[in-house]
Structure formats: structure tokens, C-alpha cells
Amino acid sequence: MTVAVTIEVGAERYALPVSHVEEVGELGEVTPVPGAGPAVLGVRNLHGRILPVFDLGGLLGVDHDAPAQLVVAASAGVSAGLAVSGVVGVSELDTSAGSPAAEPLSRAVLTGDALVGVLDPELLFTALERHATS
């Protein structure tokens, strides 16, 4: 079982292990970074730190309205803001029950009536880095 934060991107649901979530909040004021890739919304001031903010829907190729919420993800000491449509909550997820899924997901788990894509933190950050410039 994995304790994970479930988030909404458009009509789809994704989950990120709580161990890799620093905080959740409003999207706030994001300063665009000219020259960065289309999935990069920009940077924001998070408690005196510069946080890069990515459009998770754009990264995953999901149709969605302008995101309003921010999930701060962290892996290997690097933090990144993920702009999402909404945060559903924290719950236990039986990741072993799911089926394999494409990068940056580790598994896809059917819970209730929704299929939840479990984000693999390392693959996610690899994808973020790739989308920084393209």
C-alpha cells in the first residue's frame, strides 16, 4: 500500500506518493520564463525559494482548463511545482493491484469508478527536466 495524494488534471486522476509531496496550495503568481518549453508555466516565489512550475496537464497531454492548484513535488532534493485542476485528497492506494502504465507513470490503479495514474517520482522529474526546454 502506498499513501498518495490524488490530484485532478482535467477529467483525469493521478496520484503522487505523499513522501514526494512537500505541500499543496493555490497556484499563486507565476512569472513566465521566456525560452522555456510550453509545459513550463514559469517560476514562483515559494517562501523565499524559486520554484519552477510545470503544467502537469500539458506534460501528460491531458485536455484541461487553466489549472488553479499547486502541488509541490520533490525528488532527490529538487522541488518542482505541478499546476493541477484540483487536489482530491490523501488516501491509501494498493499500487500492487494496478497494471503497468507508460512513463512517467509507474502503475494505473482502478479505485472506485476512476482509473488513477500513479506518478513515478524519478520518471516524473526526468520528464520535467526534458520539458524544461522543449
Next chain:
Amino acid sequence: MSGADEQLAALFRDEANERLDHMVETALALERGDAPADAVAALFRDAHTIKGGAGMLGLDRIVAIAHALEDVLQRARTAGELPREEIQPLLEAVDRMRAELDGRPEPEPVREPAPAASQTVRVSHEKIDRLLEVVGESLLHHRRLEHLSAPGVEIDDELLRGERLLDELKDSAIAMRTLPLGSIVSSLPRAVRDIARSEGKQAELHVSGAEIELDRTILETLAEPLAHLLRNAVAHGIESSDERALAGKPATGRIELRATQRGAFVEVVVADDGRGVAQSVLAEARGGASLADLLARPGFSTAESAGDLAGRGVGLDAVKRHVEGFGGTLEVRSEPGRGTEIALMLPLALALLDVILVERGGRVFGVPLSTVEEVTQARDVVALQGRRSLVLRGAAVPLVDLADVVGADAPALGIAPTAVVVANGVRRRAIACDALLGTAEVVVKPLPLLGRVPGHLGAAIRGDGTIALLLDPSWLVHAHESAGGRAIVAEEPAAALPQQTVLVVEDSFSVRELQRSILEAAGYAVDTAQDGQAALARLTANPAISLVVSDVEMPNLDGFGLTRAIRADARRASLPVVLVTSLDSDEHRRRGLEAGADAYIAKNAFDQRGLLETIDRLVGV
């Protein structure tokens, strides 16, 4: 070049440390008898991955230790268990690798914390950076106070006192961020001797000013550019002993590495007493362009013969851009027959920067003050072929819209907009913007994950909490103007042929990123996967992949298995597969080729050129 390599080295250190921690954990579990069934295999994988990464970064001693460990663990894997008496030596080997990783000659004995008698404390640089951030914010706060307070002698006195204290605090904090040059040059005399030997020459390195301190961040990325300049000096500067004898010089060439403090800058000079650059080049330099710009021209080489070290001009170009990236400069002085000097002017502190703040399209940008010649109104504007120039005291300075340079959306500029004249090297440009907001001393913060976005030095948080992006002056004067303020045109190698996509399959994050950076620098698009199974998924998802570069030892599906799976699929039967591995044995080579690999490269013999040549050959760029 070196910025990325340094990052990779840091990445490798982090990953190796994690793996070493994991090895200790596993070894202790084995000793206790509660280890999981695959503990020995996990130990082997850890040792193997460390060896691979260390090999690519040239950390030979770690490679040797990891290799010895692999042998022991391979035997244990075959035997099905690790003999208990092997655990202590294994732990000691882990300690030695960790010591090597930290650059310590001897492993630190694991012991109880020492009593507090020591004169020094180790503080992580993150903590110092945080301290500097707070200092910077306090300075901003102080400035706001100055604006707010009503005039009065007592208040002014107190404010002045506060400012002095803050300045002192700032200097002390900066002093903590600096390290002596000596901390990175110790290996260089040996390197010079070895390079000279391989070139059939004699050369000695003399270092002075090793005690001069530089910003840690600058220093850490300086080791490789310095090694590069020294390699140039030996390869292109110093003549053969015979040639030197004819010129009446001592047989052994003299190369100097000198550091001198000059105000807020440190000058680091690499000088040789060799042949100097050719007369023809000096003549060309007298014609206008600086010698540094001339020599840094891509593809320029000072060597008359195009030997295997030729084309180093490209390297000088990279060093120059690297130095300019953090507000420094590179200058070349040379006298034919007498030698060449390359001088790097490096800012003492990187964390705090004086910038000029400008506004364009509602966004605030910062430009390092040291590169700003003047700020004026763009009234006297002329145009040629649609390109505008600002006439300044009889000279035409190219005028560009800041929004076009950075590729930002912004409404059209007003009449006679504010123009900031930025100079970098010999190039000048007038950058037009909506308004000048003033100057400020800001704390430079890096842009995490966005470091490769061109044009930015970092970002600063302003007094009101908003962010100002700090623009790289060398990029401001060189960047192409993009039409209508769309995408930025960065300096990229011209690729006439359609870009080929390479899939890099590797379970180690740092090795994967290293290979990615090498391939991307060579003009390939890169996709990645962390094991064979993930690779098969990527191949299905991304039909553009035209070649696979894969590690052999990986969890889930190894490189042999991946190769076989690719060959078994009729659609991919001819997809080239290159196996890159530290398992350099004839047995593995044979297995790899039997599985259907097109080439097999050993990581310990791994060099960028070998890999790139192999790939070029297979996908025919």
C-alpha cells in the same frame, strides 16, 4: 560544457552516496541474517552501477575498488551466499569509495562525535546559501525602511549603523562561500606532466596565488575549463624540445597558473612560454576583433597541424562562454615565439549581484550592472535592412526590443523608449524596454530544473515578493532576434539533416543524464528509459527512435534481453542497438553480439568520441 559536467559529477556523487548507504544497509542485514533473498544481487548491482558512473567520470580509484567488489560479489552470487568474513572487507571498501568520492585520502573512521574542541565546524553550503539569502533580504528590507522613515538625525544615524552592520554581515557570509583556488589545482601539475609526455614534450606547471579565494560555485565549475586551457597550452603552445632548443629556450616548457585579486574580481592567468599564436592571426586581430573572439571562433585552432588535439578553438569558445556566463571575461594576449597568456577575470562572489532592473510588458528583468555602459532614451534611431540601430555619439549600436530578444509577449514599445546599452566583449547592443526601475543588489538564485533554458543567469526575489529574471549579458548581445517575439533562437549546432532520436536505456540516473547530455550536445534528440522493459514501452510510444544505446546490467530486463526482444520483433529487426557496459569481458561481448547488438562499448574505455563515432556510423549522420 563544464557546467553540465559538474552537475553530472554532483549527480553522480549523490547517487553513489545513496548506493553506498544502501550497500552498508544490505551488508549489515546480511551479517544479522535478515537480508532479503536478492541481497547479494542487489550489492552487485550497486557496486556495478557505481563502477559504471565512476568510469565515465574518470574516477579510476573508485572503479578499481568497485571492480574488486564486483569480483567478490560475483563469486558470492554464483555460490548463493556471501561468506560472513567477507562482510568486514566489503564495508571497508565502501568506506574507501566514500572517501574517494569526497576527495579524502583516507576513510574517516566511524566513531562517536568528537568533543567540541575543534576550531572549525563543517556547514553545508545550502545553509550558507540560506544565510546569504536572508542577508540579501535584510538589505532589501533596510532599503524599504529608509524610504519609509521620516527624516530625522537620530533615525538617519541608526539607519546608517544598521547599513554598516548589514554590510559586515554580508561580507562575512560571502567569505564563507569562498574557497581557495588551491582546492582545485592540486591535481593539475601532474596532469600537465602527463599530457606533455603523451605529446612527446616536456612541460612543468608553476602555480602561484593558490591561496586566493573564489566563490565556491565558480570554483567548482572552473576545474575543467582550467584543465582545458592547460591542455591547450601544452598541445598548441609548448614546442617540442628540439624546436625549443633551436629557439634558444630551455628544453622544458614553462606553464604558469597565476591568480591575483583585483578588486571585486580575481584574475586567473594561464601562461605558456611556447610558440604563441601565428603572426597572421595577430594581424587579423589588429583588424578589429579581439584575439579572444578570434580564437574562440568555432573550429578555430592555433595548431598548424590538425593533430588529434586540433579544433581546440571550439574548447576555448566554451570556456569563454562559461566565464561570461557568470559575469566574467576572457582575454588572450600573445607574442609570436614568446608565448600566450589567457586571462580569466572572475567575479569574487556570485551570490550577490548589482543589477539594473528594467520593465518590459509588465515583467521585470535584471541585467548585471557591470555590463551596462549607459541607459538612455532611444531617440536617434536609424535602420538598415529593417534592423534598427541607435546612434550614440557618432556610433551606430544595434537596437533590439527586449521582448523580442527573450521571446516574451509584450505590447509595442512607446516612442523613444528607454534603451540599456549592454557591452560584452567587443559586442554592444542597445536593449529597448518600457521603463528603467533602478539598480539593486540582489541575491542570485538559480532556476531549478530550468538551468538549460538559454539566456538566464537565475532569478531574484524582489522586495515585494515578485520575481525578476536575471538575464545573461553575453546572451543578450548575441541572441538572435526572434520574429514577432516568438520562440527564442538559441545558438545551436546547425543540423542540416533531420534530427535522429536515440533511446538511452540505463538504470543509473547520473549515467543516463551524462549520456543524454553527450548525445544532445552532438545534435541528437534523446529519449530515455531506466530498464529494458521501460525501453520496449518507449519504442512502442516513440516511433522516431532510430537507435538504442543500452546498459547491460539492469533490473527487470537486462541489455541482452532487450536486444533479443528488439530483434524478435520484425518491425525492429534492423534497429541499431549499441550496448555500453562496464562488463568488459570477451564472454559478455560475445553474448551481446549473439543477442544481436550492433556494437559493444566498454564503459571503462568509454569516451564521448568513441560513442559518437559508433552512433554516427550506425545511423549515418
